Amino acid sequence: MTVKYRFFAGLVLVDIEGTISPISFVRDTLFAYSCEHLASFLAERGHEPAVAAILEETREQSGDADALRALLAWQEQDIKAPPLKKLQGLIWERGYTEGAYKAPLYPDVLGALEAWKAIGLPVHVYSSGSVKAQELFFRYSTVGDIRARFAGFHDTGVGNKQVPASYGRIIEIAGIPASSALFFSDNAGELAAASDAGLQVVQVVKDGTVADARFPQISSFDQIAVDPA
Numbered sequence: 001m002t003v004k005y006r007f008f009a010g011l012v013l014v015d016i017e018g019t020i021s022p023i024s025f026v027r028d029t030l031f032a033y034s035c036e037h038l039a040s041f042l043a044e045r046g047h048e049p050a051v052a053a054i055l056e057e058t059r060e061q062s063g064d065a066d067a068l069r070a071l072l073a074w075q076e077q078d079i080k081a082p083p084l085k086k087l088q089g090l091i092w093e094r095g096y097t098e099g100a101y102k103a104p105l106y107p108d109v110l111g112a113l114e115a116w117k118a119i120g121l122p123v124h125v126y127s128s129g130s131v132k133a134q135e136l137f138f139r140y141s142t143v144g145d146i147r148a149r150f151a152g153f154h155d156t157g158v159g160n161k162q163v164p165a166s167y168g169r170i171i172e173i174a175g176i177p178a179s180s181a182l183f184f185s186d187n188a189g190e191l192a193a194a195s196d197a198g199l200q201v202v203q204v205v206k207d208g209t210v211a212d213a214r215f216p217q218i219s220s221f222d223q224i225a226v227d228p229a
């Protein structure tokens with residue numbers, strides 16, 4: 001495949017769902033698993049302090065005294081509320097360790113990670129999935145444990161993905177100027193926020209992505225060349 005865009009960057013930031021892994025895995029496998037196991041997980045582990053704290057946070061944020069009902073509603077509507085995302089990470093752990101699923105990467109992703117590693121370019125992840133969920137994802141990927149390929153993991157603890165200040169926080173943590181970070185996502189709202197924060201952005205357009213002409217677009221990481229900034 002021919003290179004379509006060349007960037008200079010000191011850091012690569014990637015989204016997960018729809019960018020490096022199929023949306024169908026997150027929705028049809030992970031979300032289906034947490035839907036099926038949510039009630040039994042809470043019955044088993046709802047008394048543990050970490051889980052009880054998530055339930056309390058759920059009641060506060062939803063305004064619903066019935067935390068299970070609120071979590072199920074968020075899940076049904078794919079609302080990326082932090083308490084739900086934290087809980088999903090805990091529930092998915094069992095599915096990964098019991099071998100119910102492994103996390104697939106798009107076929108072009110591993111080559112890109114190799115290329116960036118070869119030039120010493122750090123790669124960070126920013127996903128609505130909790131940091132725990134991200135670490136499980138990369139530990140139990142279909143190509144083995146690739147956690148060491150990533151220099152940083154960020155979730156909505158730094159803020160919502162569609163808000164520019166969240167990208168400002170990531171840049172501050174990474175200790176680089178915003179303009180030397182290159183963010184890849186399928187989601188136009190996230191790209192607009194990152195661009196407003198001063199990052200370079202590229203839209204990854206796979207099956208089912210709503211393409212947005214405001215951003216450079218690639219269908220494969222093979223279409224990108226990155227040189228160290």
Ligand SMILES: CSCCC(=O)C(=O)COP(=O)(O)O
Pocket residue numbers: 015016017018026030080085088126127128129130133134137161
């Ligand atoms: C860590 S894999 C699960 C990702 C997830 O829970 C999700 O909601 C997808 O969010 P993303 O920001 O990666 O598009």
Ligand SMILES: [Mg+2]
Pocket residue numbers: 015016017018019185186187
């Ligand atoms: Mg995405």
